[in-house]
Structure formats: structure tokens, C-alpha cells
Amino acid sequence: MPEKRQPASLLSLCHSRVAADVIETCRLLQSIAQETSATQALNFTRNCVRPAWISSLPGAIRSKILHDATNLISTSFSETTSVGAGPIPLYLLALLLSPDIKHLKVDLCCYYGCSHQSALLKLLASEGRGLESLELARSALLRLDRNLLHAALVAAPNLKCLRLRNIATDGILEVIGAACPNLTVLDVSHSRQVTNAGIRQLLYQVELRDKSSKRHSAASLIKKKLSGWSRIKHLAKSLQERLLHKGDLARKEVPPLLLEYCEKLSPMCRTLRVLNIANTGVNGEGIIFALNNVPTLESLGEYCHIGRAMEIIDDNHIDNLRFDLKTVRCSRTTLRRLQLISKLCPKLDKITINEPNHSPSALYLLPSSITSLALQNIPTETHWISGLYEFLNTQGANYTQLTFM
Numbered sequence: 001m002p003e004k005r006q007p008a009s010l011l012s013l014c015h016s017r018v019a020a021d022v023i024e025t026c027r028l029l030q031s032i033a034q035e036t037s038a039t040q041a042l043n044f045t046r047n048c049v050r051p052a053w054i055s056s057l058p059g060a061i062r063s064k065i066l067h068d069a070t071n072l073i074s075t076s077f078s079e080t081t082s083v084g085a086g087p088i089p090l091y092l093l094a095l096l097l098s099p100d101i102k103h104l105k106v107d108l109c110c111y112y113g114c115s116h117q118s119a120l121l122k123l124l125a126s127e128g129r130g131l132e133s134l135e136l137a138r139s140a141l142l143r144l145d146r147n148l149l150h151a152a153l154v155a156a157p158n159l160k161c162l163r164l165r166n167i168a169t170d171g172i173l174e175v176i177g178a179a180c181p182n183l184t185v186l187d188v189s190h191s192r193q194v195t196n197a198g199i200r201q202l203l204y205q206v207e208l209r210d211k212s213s214k215r216h217s218a219a220s221l222i223k224k225k226l227s228g229w230s231r232i233k234h235l236a237k238s239l240q241e242r243l244l245h246k247g248d249l250a251r252k253e254v255p256p257l258l259l260e261y262c263e264k265l266s267p268m269c270r271t272l273r274v275l276n277i278a279n280t281g282v283n284g285e286g287i288i289f290a291l292n293n294v295p296t297l298e299s300l301g302e303y304c305h306i307g308r309a310m311e312i313i314d315d316n317h318i319d320n321l322r323f324d325l326k327t328v329r330c331s332r333t334t335l336r337r338l339q340l341i342s343k344l345c346p347k348l349d350k351i352t353i354n355e356p357n358h359s360p361s362a363l364y365l366l367p368s369s370i371t372s373l374a375l376q377n378i379p380t381e382t383h384w385i386s387g388l389y390e391f392l393n394t395q396g397a398n399y400t401q402l403t404f405m
Contacts, residue, residue, distance in 0.1 A: 015061075015064055015065060015068050016068060016072075018065055019065050019068035019069040019072055020069075020072065022053075022065060022069050022092065022095060022096070023069055023072060023073065023088065023092070025049070025091075025095065026088045026091040026092050026095070027088065029041050029044070029045055029049070029091045030088065030091065032044065038116065038119070041091070042090075042091070042094055042119060045091060045094045045095060046094060049095060050094065050095055053095050053096060054096075054098055057096075058100075059098065059100030059101055059102075062096045062098070062100075062101065063101050063102065063103060063104075065096060066092065066093075066096050066097070066101070066104065067103075067105070069092055070089065070092070070105060070106075070107060073088055073089065073092075073107070074107055087116060089106055089107060089108075089120075090116055090119060090120055090123075093106070093120070093123055093124075093127075094123060097123060097124075097127045097128060098127050098130075099127065099128070099129040099130040100130055101127075101128070101130060101131065102130055102131060102132045102133065103131070103132065103133040104128065104131055104133070104134055104135070105134075105135040105137065106120070106135070106136050106137070107137050107138070108120075108136060108137065108138040108167070117144070117145060117148075118145060118148055121144075121145060121148035121149055121151070121152045122148065122151075122152075124152035124155070124156075125148070125151045125152040125154075125155040126155070128152060128155060128156050129155050129156055129157075130156070130158065131156040131158070131159055132156075132158050132159060132160050132161065133159075133160065133161040133162075134156070134159060134161070134162055134163070135162075135163035135164075135165075136163070136164055136167060137163070137165060137166070137167075138166060138167050144167065144172060146171055146172065146174075146175050149172065149175055149179075150175045150178065150179050153175065153176065153179035153180055154179045157182070158182070159180055159182065159183065160182060160183060160184045160185065161183075161184065161185040162176065162180060162183060162185070162186055162187070163185075163186075163187040164187065164188050164191065165187055165188070165189050165190050165191070166189075166190040166191055167191060168188035168191035168193070168194050168198075169191065169193040169194065169198065170193065170194060170195055170197050170198030170201060171198075171201075172188075172198075173188065173194060173198040173199065173201050173202040174198070174201035174202065176202060176268075177201060177202040177203060177204070177205060177266045177268060178205060178266070180268060181266070181267035181268055181271070182267075182268075182271055183268050183271060183272055184271050184272060184273045184274065185272075185273060185274040186202075186272065186274070186275050186276070187274075187276040187301060188276065188277060188280060189276045189277060189278040189279055189280065189301060189302055189303075190278070190279045190280070191280050192279070192280060192281055193281065194277065194280040194281055194282060195280075195281040195282060195286070196281075196282055196283060196285055196286035196289065198282075199277070199282055199286045199289060199290055200289065202266070202268070203265060203266055203268070203269055203289075203290065203293045203294065204263045204264065204265060204266065204293075205263070205264055205265075205266050206262070206263055207262040207263075207264070265293060268294075269293055269294045269295075269296075270296060271296065272294050272296060272297060273296055273297065273298045273299065274297075274298065274299045274300075274301060275290060275294070275297060275299075275300060275301065276299075276300065276301025276302055276303065277290075277300065277301065277303055278300075278301055278302035278303040278304065279302075283309075284305070284308055284309035284310075284311070284312045285309075285312065287300070287303070287305075287306065287309040288309055288310070288312065288313060291323045291325070292321075295324060296324065297323070297324060297325065298324060298325060298326040298327065299325065299326065299327040299328075300325070300328065300329075302329065303329065304329040304330060304331040304352075304354060305330070305331060306325075306328050306329070306330050306341065307330045307332075307333050307334070307337025307338070307340060307341055308337065310337065310340040310341065310344060311336065311337065311340065313340070313344075318340070318343065318344070321344055322344060322345075322346060323344050323345050324345075324347055325345045325347070325348060326347055326348060326349040326350065327348075327349065327350040327351075328341060328345065328348065328350075328351050328352070329351075329352040329354070330351070330352070330353055330354070331353075331354040331355055332354070332355045332356075332357050333353050333355075333356050333357060333358060333362075334357050334358055335358045335359075335362050335365075338358060338362050338363075338365050338366070339365055342365045342366055342367050345367070346367055346369065347369055348366075348367050348369055348370055349369060349370060349371055349372065350370070350371070350372035350373075350374075350401075351366065351370055351372070351373060351374070352374040352376065352403075353373075353374070353375050353376065354376040354377055355376070355377045355378075356375070356378060356379070359384070359387060360384060360387030360388045360390070360391050361387060361391070363388075363391050363395070364391065364395070368398065370398070370399070371398070371399055371400045371401065372399065372400065372401040372402075372403075373399050373401070373402055373403070374401075374402075374403035374404075374405070375388075375403070375404050375405070376403075376404075376405040377405065378404070
């Protein structure tokens with residue numbers, strides 16, 4: 001039988017069948033929500049339907065069914081329910097998610113109103129404690145509740161990989177920096193509302209100390225996981241309490257409110273390996289700031305302007321700078337940019353060059369540590385191709401992977 005007509009394995013067929021049954025169950029729960037409410041339907045799911053699925057299927061199988069069902073929802077099924085009933089992925093997670101699930105992807109659909117988003121994040125906080133990888137995906141910007149997102153992330157202490165493509169903001173990066181100390185992979189690509197300020201909020205934690213009272217100095221350190229504005233409001237409230245009794249103020253001196261602004265590096269700076277900020281509002285200054293403060297950073301994901309970013313570094317500091325990047329993508333490289341990449345990234349292992357604006361002889365500048373070289377959209381002139389062949393004849397044996405497009 002031809003390979004393209006080979007039937008799937010029996011195990012795969014079983015998983016597909018169970019995934020389809022789970023989706024039909026979720027559709028039934030949606031119809032219940034239309035007749036009652038989404039809250040009542042979720043309570044019914046949690047108390048009556050979920051226990052049977054959790055007790056009869058191990059975590060590894062439920063994880064596979066979650067993956068298959070999510071793919072079925074995104075390809076074969078269309079949302080036809082009313083807005084108030086809640087989306088299928090919400091009921092799917094209410095049925096199968098538990099602390100023994102380690103990897104999860106949720107496609108956020110256009111039916112996620114505030115109440116459904118809140119239910120989703122609360123569900124992650126209560127049942128996603130074992131997550132090591134989490135991806136929230138959507139085709140357009142979705143405003144996430146920062147407090148609920150913080151609670152969901154804090155509840156997963158083993159979270160290593162977080163992907164928020166197209167839905168992250170500077171405020172969300174502040175939440176991630178405070179809630180994910182062990183993160184190794186962060187993907188916020190295609191999030192246009194992520195800027196240099198967000199990168200700073202991600203990598204630095206801010207503390208405001210009330211230095212006006214020695215008696216309360218130990219307790220005045222604000223360690224609550226709040227936004228900067230929330231911290232200021234908290235301190236303003238304490239000032240207002242001091243000014244309540246005007247009669248007392250006239251008879252005794254009130255100590256002034258003195259705030260101390262403190263910054264410290266996030267624990268994430270010791271663990272982060274991949275930071276994908278391609279197609280965001282982060283410019284070269286933000287890139288260099290991240291590289292300077294995260295010595296463990298090995299890749300910038302799909303970001304392809306690393307050469308341009310390195311050009312802003314002061315020549316007086318280049319000799320003292322070295323980055324641990326092992327994988328880079330660079331577009332429209334020049335001789336100067338290639339020199340900077342080679343000098344500042346001595347541990348480079350994989351490089352992708354798109355639209356090179358230099359001669360093939362510039363490739364000799366690449367560090368000897370590189371084992372994978374990819375060239376895309378190279379010039380088609382005869383002299384350039386001849387120079388490339390000459391380079392490969394002398395240096396090609398050093399590479400284990402060569403790609404030309």
C-alpha cells in the first residue's frame with residue numbers, strides 16, 4: 001500500500017476518537033450554558049463530569065487528548081454558539097486540565113469576553129500548578145487581566161517556557177518578571193505593544209520603601225505583587241491616614257513621607273536562554289540592554305536585526321563586551337555588522353544571514369565555533385557565486401549543516 005494511504009496507528013486512531021468525543025461533550029456543556037449560564041455549566045462540569053475523566057485517564061493521555069482536541073477545534077470545528085455560553089476550549093480545560101499536565105496550548109478565540117477570560121485564568125491558577133510549558137495564542141491583541149495572569153503564573157512554579165505571541169504588552173512583561181523566576185524560554189514576538197520599557201520591567205523588579213518611620217521600616221518594604229501604580233496608591237493611602245485627624249496634627253509634628261526607590265535584577269536573568277522579541281516595538285537599545293543584563297541568553301528567536309543593534313555600541317566598550325549568544329539571525333548584513341557579530345559573540349554556533357550586503361570573502365570573519373550556516377536571498381551575480389564556492393572549498397568542512405535559499 002502506498003505510504004500516503006497508510007492508516008494511522010491504532011493508538012492514534014483511539015486518541016482521535018476520544019478527542020472527538022470530548023469535543024462533543026464540550027458542545028453539550030455549551031448548550032447547557034445557553035439554557036442556564038456559563039457559571040452554572042462550569043460548576044456542573046467541575047462537580048459531575050470532570051471526576052470521571054480525571055480518574056479514568058492518566059495525565060500523559062489527557063495531555064495528548066488536549067493537544068488533539070485543540071487541533072480539531074482550530075481546523076475542523078467552527079464556533080456557532082452564543083457569546084454568553086463560553087468557548088469550547090474553556091470547557092475542554094475544565095474537563096481535562098489538572099496538575100499532572102505539563103504542556104498546554106490554548107487558542108484564545110474571538111468569543112473570549114472578560115468573564116470567560118477570567119474563568120480561564122482562574123482555571124489555570126487552580127489546575128495548572130504542574131505546567132512547565134504554556135502557550136496562549138490569538139490572531140489579534142487580547143487584553144489580559146494582569147492580576148489574574150499573575151495568579152496563574154505564580155501557581156506554576158516549574159514553568160520554564162511561556163509563549164504569548166501577539167498578545168503581550170509592557171505591563172504583561174512586568175507581571176512575567178515578577179511571577180516567573182525560573183523561565184528559560186519567553187516568546188512575545190509579534191506583540192507590537194512591547195517596547196524597551198517593557199524589557200526593563202521584565203528584567204528589573206522595583207521596590208518602594210517607606211523610610212519615614214523607623215518603627216515601621218521593617219514592615220514598610222512593599223513586596224506585594226502589584227503594579228508600580230498600585231504601590232504608589234498603597235503608599236498614598238498610608239499618607240492619607242496620617243492626615244485624618246487635623247486636630248492632632250496641629251498639636252504635634254507629623255513625620256514626612258520619604259520614599260526610597262530600589263531596583264534589583266529579576267531571578268529570571270539567571271535562567272533565561274531564549275527571548276523572542278521579533279516584530280515588537282523593541283529597538284536596538286532594548287536588545288543591547290537585554291544582552292547586558294541576561295548573561296545566560298543564547299538566542300533572540302526570530303529577531304533578525306542583531307547586527308544593526310550592535311552598531312549602536314560605543315567603540316570604547318566593544319573590547320570589554322562579550323555575549324553568550326549561540327544562535328543569531330541577521331538581515332542585510334554589512335562587513336561592519338559581521339565584524340561586530342563575530343567579535344561580540346565568540347560562542348556562536350548557528351547563524352542565518354539574509355540578503356547579505358557584503359562580498360563572500362567577509363564570511364571568513366565568522367568565528368570558528370559555528371557549525372551551522374544558512375544563507376538566504378544571496379546575490380545571483382557570477383562573481384558572488386564564485387566567491388561563495390571558493391569559501392566553501394576552504395571552510396565548508398567546518399560546518400555540519402549548510403542551507404541555501
